[in-house]
Amino acid sequence: MAFNFSDIVTNNDLLERFQNLFEKELIDEICNxxxxxxxxxxxxxxxIGETITHMPLIISGSLKVMTEDKNGxxxxxYYLELGDTCAMTLKCCSSLSKSVISAMTEEPTEILFIPVKYMDLWMVKYQSWRSFVLESYNSRMNEMLEAIDNLAFHNMEERLSKYLRNRAKLMQNGKLKITHLQIAHDLNSSRVVISRLMKKLEEExxxxxxxxxxxxxxxLF
DNA sequence: ACATTAAGTGATT
DNA sequence: AATCACTTAATGT
Structure with a gap:
């Protein structure tokens, strides 16, 4: 589907978002x-293992980014949302390497795909793009630090309730369409453990x- | 009615 | 907190 600027303007408040973020010429380039x-x-x-050809820019919805440990x-x-781009992909662009991550949607999502060849170009040409990339790295880094902190210092019950809150925020909805098994996967736990904790949360x-x-x-929204 | 998948439970490590 | 073995409940065909 060909990209049409007016599509985005009508479907989203993206124009506004972009205007604050990027200079006009860059917005034009992005659209092209x-x-x-x-x-x-x-x-x-x-x-994992695929070659990266495009860089995603999330317009609406969200994207779940995963990697694999040694046991597969x-x-x-982390999750990417509105206006986010993928730091791991950015990292791969310069070195033309293969993806170390996998990514999938969990809700209907609109994504603007930009060929990677523009990355280096825009880095040099637009200061707003540099800021954007840097900021993107920064927030992803913070998110992962928080995740590590969670793993290291908090028990499963805390991790679970944090996970639920984060998901609700991400989906902009307190009613989550999810199973205990999916949760267990995301938290690297087992279904039985999650079920027990979930029951406890329900009783509370x-x-x-x-x-x-x-x-x-x-x-609360 | 039957199969499949999700969730609950007691016991053990 | 993880795993096993089993039960119960919900849902689709």
């Missing part, structure tokens, strides 16, 4: 170079659960 695609939920966009277990790195009145769904009762 990028391809806007609507991705269905649960679509794998890239897997999936490891959740924090959540209400149904099949394939959990509502955060205290969730």
């Amino acid at each position: 170079a990028g391809e806007l695609r609507k991705i269905a939920e649960y679509t794998e966009l890239i897997s 277990e999936e490891l959740l790195l 009145g924090v959540i209400k659960q149904y099949r394939n769904r959990v509502d955060l009762l205290e969730f």
Whole structure:
């Protein structure tokens, strides 16, 4: 699907967002170079080992970024959302290497794909692009530091409730469409453990659960 | 009615 | 907190 600037303007407040972020010429270049695609939920966009050809810019929805540990277990790195781009991809662009991450959607998502060849070009040409990339690295770094802190210093129950809150924020919805098994995967735990903790949270009145769904009762927008 | 998948539970490590 | 073995419940065909 060819990228059309007016599409974005009508579908999103992206123009406004971009105007604050990038100079006009860069916005024009982004529009020319990028391809806007609507991705269905649960679509794998890239897997480990593939060559990176495009860089994603999230317009709406979200993108789950994972890597693999030595045993081939999936490891959740972070979620990308509105206006985010993938730091791991940026890293790979300059070295033309293969992807060390996999990424998939968990909800319908719009992404603007930009060929990687523009990355170096824009880095030199636009100061706003440099800031954007740097800022992107920064926030991803902070997110991962927080994740490490979580792993190292907090028990499963805390990790679980944080996970639920983060997801609700990400989805802009306190009603989460998710199973205990999926949660267990993301937290590198087992389904049984999650089920027990979830029951505890329910008894504490924090959540209400149904099949394939959990509502955060205290969730505020 | 039956199969499949999600969630609950007690016991053990 | 993880795993096992089993039960119960919800949902699709």
